[in-house]
Amino acid sequence: xxxxxxxxxxxxxxxxxxxxxxxxxxxxxxxxxxxxxxxxxxxxxxxxxxxxxxxxxxxxxxxxxxxxxxxxxxxxxxxxxxxxxxxxxxxxxxxxxxxxxxxxxxxxxxxxxxxxxxxxxxxxxxxxxxxxxxxxxxxxxxxxxxxxxxxxxxxxxxxxxxxxxxxxxxxxxxxxxxxxxxxxxxxxxxxxxxxxxxxxxxxxxxxxxxxxxxxxxxxxxxxxxxxxxxxxxxxxxxxxxxxxxxxxxx
Amino acid sequence: xxxxxxxxxxxxxxxxxxxxxxxxxxxxxxxxxxxxxxxxxxxxxxxxxxxxxxxxxxxxxxxxxxxxxxxxxxxxxxxxxxxxxxxxxxxxxxxxxxxxxxxxxxxxxxxxxxxxxxxxxxxxxxxxxxxxxxxxxxxxxxxxxxxxxxxxxxxxxxxxxxxxxxxxxxxxxxxxxxxxxxxxxxxxxxxxxxxxxxxxxxxxxxxxxxxxxxxxxxxxxxxxxxxxxxxxxxxxxxxxxxxxxxxxxxxxxxxxxxxxxxxxxxxxxxxxxxxxxxxxxxxxxxxxxxxxxxxxxxxxxxxxxxxxxxxxxxxxxxxxxxxxxxxxxxxxxxxxxxxxxxxxxxxxxxxxxxxxxxxxxxxxxxxxxxxx
Numbered sequence: 001x002x003x004x005x006x007x008x009x010x011x012x013x014x015x016x017x018x019x020x021x022x023x024x025x026x027x028x029x030x031x032x033x034x035x036x037x038x039x040x041x042x043x044x045x046x047x048x049x050x051x052x053x054x055x056x057x058x059x060x061x062x063x064x065x066x067x068x069x070x071x072x073x074x075x076x077x078x079x080x081x082x083x084x085x086x087x088x089x090x091x092x093x094x095x096x097x098x099x100x101x102x103x104x105x106x107x108x109x110x111x112x113x114x115x116x117x118x119x120x121x122x123x124x125x126x127x128x129x130x131x132x133x134x135x136x137x138x139x140x141x142x143x144x145x146x147x148x149x150x151x152x153x154x155x156x157x158x159x160x161x162x163x164x165x166x167x168x169x170x171x172x173x174x175x176x177x178x179x180x181x182x183x184x185x186x187x188x189x190x191x192x193x194x195x196x197x198x199x200x201x202x203x204x205x206x207x208x209x210x211x212x213x214x215x216x217x218x219x220x221x222x223x224x225x226x227x228x229x230x231x232x233x234x235x236x237x238x239x240x241x242x243x244x245x246x247x248x249x250x
Numbered sequence: 251x252x253x254x255x256x257x258x259x260x261x262x263x264x265x266x267x268x269x270x271x272x273x274x275x276x277x278x279x280x281x282x283x284x285x286x287x288x289x290x291x292x293x294x295x296x297x298x299x300x301x302x303x304x305x306x307x308x309x310x311x312x313x314x315x316x317x318x319x320x321x322x323x324x325x326x327x328x329x330x331x332x333x334x335x336x337x338x339x340x341x342x343x344x345x346x347x348x349x350x351x352x353x354x355x356x357x358x359x360x361x362x363x364x365x366x367x368x369x370x371x372x373x374x375x376x377x378x379x380x381x382x383x384x385x386x387x388x389x390x391x392x393x394x395x396x397x398x399x400x401x402x403x404x405x406x407x408x409x410x411x412x413x414x415x416x417x418x419x420x421x422x423x424x425x426x427x428x429x430x431x432x433x434x435x436x437x438x439x440x441x442x443x444x445x446x447x448x449x450x451x452x453x454x455x456x457x458x459x460x461x462x463x464x465x466x467x468x469x470x471x472x473x474x475x476x477x478x479x480x481x482x483x484x485x486x487x488x489x490x491x492x493x494x495x496x497x498x499x500x501x502x503x504x505x506x507x508x509x510x511x512x513x514x515x516x517x518x519x520x521x522x523x524x525x526x527x528x529x530x531x532x533x534x535x536x537x538x539x540x541x542x543x544x545x546x547x548x549x550x551x552x553x554x555x556x557x558x559x560x561x562x563x564x565x566x567x568x569x570x571x572x573x574x575x576x577x578x579x580x581x582x583x584x585x586x587x588x589x590x591x592x593x594x595x596x597x598x599x600x601x602x603x604x605x606x607x608x609x610x611x612x613x614x615x616x617x618x619x620x621x622x
Contacts (some may be wrong), residue, residue, distance in 0.1 A: 019295075040425050040587075041292055041587050041590065042585055042588065060585075060586050060587040062587060075476070079586055081570070081587065082585075100570055100601065101570050103569065103603075119567075119570075120566075120567045143565075144565065144603070190524070191521070197306075
C-alpha cells in the first residue's frame with residue numbers, strides 16, 4: 001500500500017444526484033490522493049480497483065464498494081451495503097457503522113474493519129496465496145454462513161456488546177477448507193457443520209495486531225478485547241467433503 | 251388465457267436482480283406517493299426497464315367499502331365483454347379510465363380502467379363468503395376473458411404497474427397525486443420471461459399485494475399444489491404463485507401472517523429440533539401440513555395486506571433487504587440508500603435474519619385474518 005501524504009490537498013465531491021458512472025468517472029479523472037465524498041446515496045463500485053489514495057465517504061455508498069481494490073484506503077462514516085471488498089487485493093476499508101451481506105466476497109488481500117455488524121456470508125470464498133492473506137475484523141456480530149467456502153485468510157468477530165453470547169448466526173464455516181475464524185465468545189456457535197473443527201484459541205499471536213488496529217481505529221480497549229475467550233475455527237482435516245450437502249451437521 | 255402472444259410470459263427464458271421498497275405508517279397517517287418514487291428511483295440500476303409497479307393502500311377513502319378493480323384491456327371489444335360480466339355480477343358504483351400522463355419511455359400501454367364494485371349478495375349468500383366470490387370472479391375474468399386482466403381487486407387500495415422503469419411508471423400513473431398510509435414499489439429485472447404489463451409486480455388478489463426480488467426454484471411444485479385448491483396461475487411467473495399462497499394461508503386457512511411466513515420460509519428441520527417444545531410442535535405441524543407451499547430459492551418479498559405489511563427473506567437469505575424505523579414510520583428496501591434518501595435520520599436500521607418475517611400493522615392490530 002502506497003503512503004498517502006497527510007498534508008495532501010483534500011478534494012471534496014458531492015455525490016448528490018450523481019449516477020454511479022458519473023461519480024466514478026469523477027474519481028478516475030482526478031489525481032488527488034485525499035478525497036472526501038459527501039452525500040453518497042447508493043452509488044455502486046466506488047473505489048473499484050483503486051490504489052494509492054484515501055477516500056472518506058459520508059452517506060451510504062452502494063454495493064460493491066472497494067471491489068477489486070488494490071491498495072487504497074476507504075473510510076465510511078455510515079453503513080455500507082452489500083459486497084464490500086469483492087475480490088479486493090490490497091488496502092484498507094474502515095466502516096464506522098455496519099455492513100451488508102457478502103462482505104469481503106472472494107477477498108485476496110488487505111484489511112476490512114467494521115465497527116458494528118456485518119450481514120450474511122461475511123468472508124465467503126476468501127482465499128490466500130503466498131504473502132497475500134486477507135483479514136476481516138467485525139466489532140459486533142455477523143449473520144449466518146460466516147466464512148462460507150472460505151479457503152484462506154483470517155476473520156475475527158469480537159462480539160462487542162454481546163456479553164459472551166456467540167456473535168455469529170448459523171452454519172459458520174460451511175464448506176470451509178482453509179483459513180481461520182476467531183470468535184470472541186463464551187459460548188460455542190450454533191449449528192456448526194462437520195467440515196469445521198472448533199477449539200478454544202490457546203494463543204492469539206496471529207490476531208493480536210489486527211485486534212489492536214481495530215481498537216485504535218474505533219477507540220476501544222485492546223487489552224480488554226484480547227482478554228476475552230476466543231474460539232478458533234479451522235477446516236476439519238478429518239472430514240473430507242464426500243457428503244457436503246447431505247450430512248450437514250456434526 | 252390472457253394474451254400469450256409470442257414474447258409473452260413463459261415463452262422465452264432470460265437468465266439474469268430486482269429492487270423492492272415499501273413504506274408504512276403504523277398510525278395510518280396518509281402521505282403522498284412522492285417518497286416511494288424517490289426511494290425506488292435510487293435503485294434504478296437494479297431494474298432494466300421491463301417492469302415497474304406500485305401498490306398503494308388507503309388511497310380510495312371515498313369508496314372504501316367497494317372493491318377497486320383495476321383492469322387492463324387489449325381493446326374496446328375486450329372491455330365491452332368484460333363490462334358485461336361485471337354488470338351481471340356486481341353493482342358498479344363508479345367507473346373511469348385511470349388518469350395517466352404522457353411519458354416518453356412508456357409505450358404500448360393497454361386501456362387501463364378502474365371500477366368500484368360490490369357483488370350482488372344473492373349470487374353468493376349461502377354458498378361462499380363475499381371475498382371468495384370476488385376472488386372467483388377475478389379468476390374467471392383473468393382466465394376466460396381474452397385481452398382482459400384484473401391486476402388489482404382490493405378495498406381502498408390500488409396497484410399501478412406496467413412495462414418501464416418504476417419511476418417512469420409512477421409518473422405515467424401520476425402516483426404523486428395519491429395519498430395512502432402504505433406504499434410498496436418494485437423495479438423489475440425479468441429473469442425468466444420477458445416483461446408485459448400484467449407481468450409487472452405487484453401481483454395482487456383482494457387485499458394482498460406481493461412484490462418480489464428473486465427467483466423461486468420450487469415454482470412448479472408450488473404451482474401444482476396451489477392449483478389443487480382452485481387457483482389458476484395465468485401468468486407462468488413465479489411471483490403470482492406467492493400471492494396465491496399468501497391468500498390461501500392467510501385468508502382461507504386463517505393462519506396469521508407470521509405463521510404464513512413460517513410456512514413459506516420454514517426453518518430447517520435441524521433448527522426446529524433445537525426449539526423449545528411448544529415452538530417445535532407448531533413448526534413441525536406447519537411444515538407437515540403445508541409442505542408443498544414451502545418456497546425454495548432466493549427471495550426477498552414485501553406483502554401488503556389489510557391493515558399491514560410483511561417483509562420476508564428466504565431462509566438462506568440469498569437476497570438483500572433492510573428495515574428502517576422512524577417514529578411510526580416503517581421503511582423496507584433492497585438497499586439502505588433507498589431508505590436514507592427519504593428518511594436520512596432513523597431510530598434504527600437493521601437486516602432481519604433469513605426466514606424471520608418483519609411485520610407491521612396499523613395501530614398494533616393483530617396480523618390474523620379474522621382479527622381485523
